[in-house]
Amino acid sequence: MIIFGFGRKTRKDHGAAFYNDCPNCKNRTFFHYISIRVWFTLFFIPVIPYKNLHAYVCRVCSWGFPIKSQAERLEAMRRVEVTKQWAGKQLTDEQYREALVTAAAAPQTEPRMAPQQIAGPAPAGSDPPPPSDAPPPPIG
Numbered sequence: 001m002i003i004f005g006f007g008r009k010t011r012k013d014h015g016a017a018f019y020n021d022c023p024n025c026k027n028r029t030f031f032h033y034i035s036i037r038v039w040f041t042l043f044f045i046p047v048i049p050y051k052n053l054h055a056y057v058c059r060v061c062s063w064g065f066p067i068k069s070q071a072e073r074l075e076a077m078r079r080v081e082v083t084k085q086w087a088g089k090q091l092t093d094e095q096y097r098e099a100l101v102t103a104a105a106a107p108q109t110e111p112r113m114a115p116q117q118i119a120g121p122a123p124a125g126s127d128p129p130p131p132s133d134a135p136p137p138p139i140g
Helices: 071-087 093-104
Strands: 006-023 028-044 045-058 064-066
Touching: 006 045, 006 071, 028 071, 045 071, 071 093
Parallel strands: none
Antiparallel strands: 006 028, 028 045, 045 064
8 A cells, every 4th residue: 555645845935035915914023935845755755846936925813925036036136135144134134125125126027025125224123123222214
């Protein structure tokens, strides 16, 4: 008897990509870039991944929106790296805001958040911790 199945999922959180208001729960929070792999299993052991999904996900309510193209995935990774640099105090608030706007202004094939919708640096006590006591006002 061989037992096989479909649908086992593994999720990888790449980190915080940007800080914004969630359209679903209305909280201002970091959206994380995540990737999900769906596996074919043999005897309950994941053997072959057959689907890869990518999305930005709200940390409060887990609502998200898909990242479909390779260009958007590269942009998401750039946003994660910029946010890590900002959290590590390698970038000023102004440099961080400018880097997010630059990433959002890249050519796109799918509709997504416009640059002016990105709120910029998070307030104190957020995840990841901000580099200064008082963040600059949101973009836009």
